Amino acid sequence: MHAPWPERTAPLYGQDFASDPFSYYASLRSTFGPVAPVALEETGALRGYLVLDHAHQxxxxxxxxxxxxxxxxWYRDLVQGTxxxxxxxIPQFAHRRSxxxxxxxxxxxxxxxxxxxxAQLxxxxxxxxxxxxxxxxxxAFFGDRGPQEWNEADILGQYALPLPLLVMMRLxxxxxxxxxATGHAIHEMLSGGPGARRAAAxxxxxxxxxxxxxxxxxGPDLVSWMHHFNRELHSGLDTHELSEDVWLQIVAGRGAGTTWICNTVLELLTNPDLGADVIAGRCPMEExxxxxMWVNAPIQNLIGRWATQDTTLGDYRVNCGDMAIICLxxxxxxxxxxxxxxDIARVxxxxxxxxxxxxxxxAHDLGGLIVRTGxxxxxxxxxxxxxxxxVEELTWDLPYIARTPTALPVVFPLPPTPPVNGHSWTPPHSFLSNPPRPISTRPKERPSAPQGRLPRWRSLVAWWPRR
Ligand code: HEM
Structure with a gap:
């Protein structure tokens, strides 16, 4: 039998949620228990069960x-037009062929x-x-003026946003x-302005x-290797399906990577014990x-999962087609x-x-590598x-999916230490070999030796728009 939607629904929007989601989650937990019925916006049309505890998640x-x-x-409210x-x-969770x-x-x-x-990387x-x-x-933080006695940068706009995206596009x-052009289009799409739809297309x-x-x-890149395995494994992905996966990998790597960098910078700058331990080498950056990941997870909420039959979740009877949101x-x-x-402290x-x-x-190895190296x-x-x-003056985007500050301004004195690799940044080898040629008489050809040098992307880095 169809269970009615619970009488009490908590708002998962508004200033209290945006400014301190962690206290907000705690208050939901004390009011509702491990699962809370929530609405994601004022009309209440977008609703689901927020899953707060590890075991239920x-x-x-x-x-x-x-x-x-x-x-x-499967989302019933979408199918029935509620x-x-x-x-x-809807674009945040609308079905795609991926x-x-x-x-x-x-x-x-x-x-x-x-x-x-x-796995070839x-x-x-x-x-x-x-x-x-x-x-x-x-x-590029120093611009044309070069380093000054005190320097400023926005770690979000000038570092955490571009780094994972540049890495993924290069790979x-x-x-x-x-x-x-892709960087421009992503920027426009995420700005949510009038050009966002055109940019997405x-x-x-x-x-x-x-x-x-x-x-x-x-060439020596992930897309070429995807073609190779698509043939070798007989997966049969068409161009649309391959493009969706390339897009998903770029978007997933960019979004979570950006937020994880910001949140760790913030943790290190506001948690003096941890910051001192990292600088002294007593705590690896990975810890x-x-x-x-425990105290300020890059992806705050997974929207979502949908019930394919009537079931229970926590104390609630859930109908087929109801949504669960995993509150990481x-x-x-x-x-x-x-x-x-x-012990949720470090390890x-x-x-x-x-x-x-x-x-x-x-891709947790790659994701971890991008963030740790950065x-x-x-x-x-x-x-x-x-x-x-x-820290109290930082402002935050609404943490529906990722929790990111709108800017992360920092200052630092001279002297900045020089780049680890000196001034030449072009590495001697590529990060991938070439995939085997598509037409081959040998049954299992070995990938060819690494080739070529990476192009310089100076102008791309210099162009990166500030938010
Ligand atoms: C940088 C840190 C990263 C974090 C914290 C992260 C986190 C996550 C999470 C939580 C999911 C699960 C989504 C769900 O269950 O609904 C996911 C899925 C996924 N991530 Fe990552 N990710 C990161 C980096 C990357 C990178 C670099 C790539 C691409 C190379 C990537 C590719 C994917 C893909 C393709 C999926 C979908 C998997 C599936 O549905 O089977 N992620 N990621």
Whole structure:
């Protein structure tokens, strides 16, 4: 029998939520328990069950009972029109023909070329690439004036936003001009302005162009390796499906990477013990990053999972087609974890900030490498960095999905230390070999030796728009 929507629904919007989501989650937990019915905007049309505790989050994400799906076409409010089709938040979770919305055999098929391609990355060389882009971005902090006695930068706009995106675009094998155009389009799309729709369509076209181009002239990059595995594994992804996966990887790597860098910088600048331990080498950067996964997870809320049958969640009877939102921002404060003596300080990796189950992040090695390298280069070159404003004065975007400050201004004194690799940032080798040629008589050809030098992306770094 159809269960009515609970009488009490908490708002998951507004100033209290935006300024201090962690206190907000705590108050939801004390009012509702581990699961809270919430509305994501004033009309109440976009609603779901917010899952606050580790055990319930795992229950939904691992889905041992085959109840929950990531396929948003199950969302009853959307199907029945309770949520108006033009609602501005629908693009955040609307179904696309990608692995993110697929289950079972279809999910495995759509994931295989991308995952196998990622496994080809040479992580040492990828680290070189990240270091060099990071060095260029830091050098660009000083602009034409060069270093002054005191210098200022916005870590969000000038570093955390561009770094993961530049890395992902480079790994995908974009040349400088298409990376520039893609960067422009992403910026426009995220600005949410009148050009956002056009920019989203342009991005889709650019992804298709990249995928088609690499099919005919492969190179040492992830897209070419995706083509290779698509053929070798007989996955049968068409151009549209391959483009969706390239797009998903760029967007996923960019968004979470940006936020994780910002949140760790903030943690290190506001938690003096941790900051001092990292500078003194008593705590590896990875442990500081891990702590952030617990206390200020880059992806705060996973929107969402949908019930494929009537079920229960916490104390609630949930109908087929209802939405669950996994609140990763609240996991670290789960009282059950603390009662069980779990140490969430630095080393415990049982947080769920990478997700869990079949849709868990397939790229945590790469994601971790981008963020760790970015932070290490930043701390090496600007050891005297500190916040330019009191932490209470920072403003935040609404943390529906990621929790990012609107800006992260810092100051740092001279002397900035020189780049780790001196002034030349072009590494001797590529981060990937070329995939085998598509037409081959040999059954298992070995990938060819690394080739070529990376193009310089100075103008791209210099162009990067400030927010
Ligand atoms: C930088 C830190 C990163 C974090 C914290 C992160 C976190 C996550 C999380 C929480 C999910 C699960 C989504 C869900 O269950 O609904 C996810 C999925 C995914 N991530 Fe990441 N991610 C990161 C970096 C990356 C990078 C660099 C890539 C690409 C190379 C990537 C590619 C993906 C893909 C393709 C999925 C979808 C998996 C699926 O649905 O099967 N992520 N990520």
């Amino acid at each position: 795992l229950e939904v994400l691992q889905d041992r009972g085959n109840i929950w799906t990531r396929d948003s076409r 949520l108006p089709p033009g609602h501005p938040m 692995r993110l919305y697929a289950e079972g055999a279809q999910h495995s098929r759509l994931s295989a070329p991308g995952n196998h391609a990622l 040479d992580m040492l060389r990828t680290r070189d690439l990240i270091e060099e882009l990071a060095d260029q971005l830091i050098t 995908m094998g974009m040349d400088e001009s298409s990376a520039l 342009e991005l889709d076209a650019r992804m298709r162009e990249l995928v088609t181009g690499k099919e005919h002239s492969p 500081a990053m891990n702590r952030v 921002g609240a996991t670290g404060a789960d009282p059950a974890l603390h009662a069980a003596g779990q 415990n990796r049982s947080h769920l900030a990478w997700g869990a189950g079949t849709h868990a992040c397939p 932070l290490e280069v930043l701390w090496n070159r600007l050891p005297g960095m500190r916040l330019a404003v009191p």
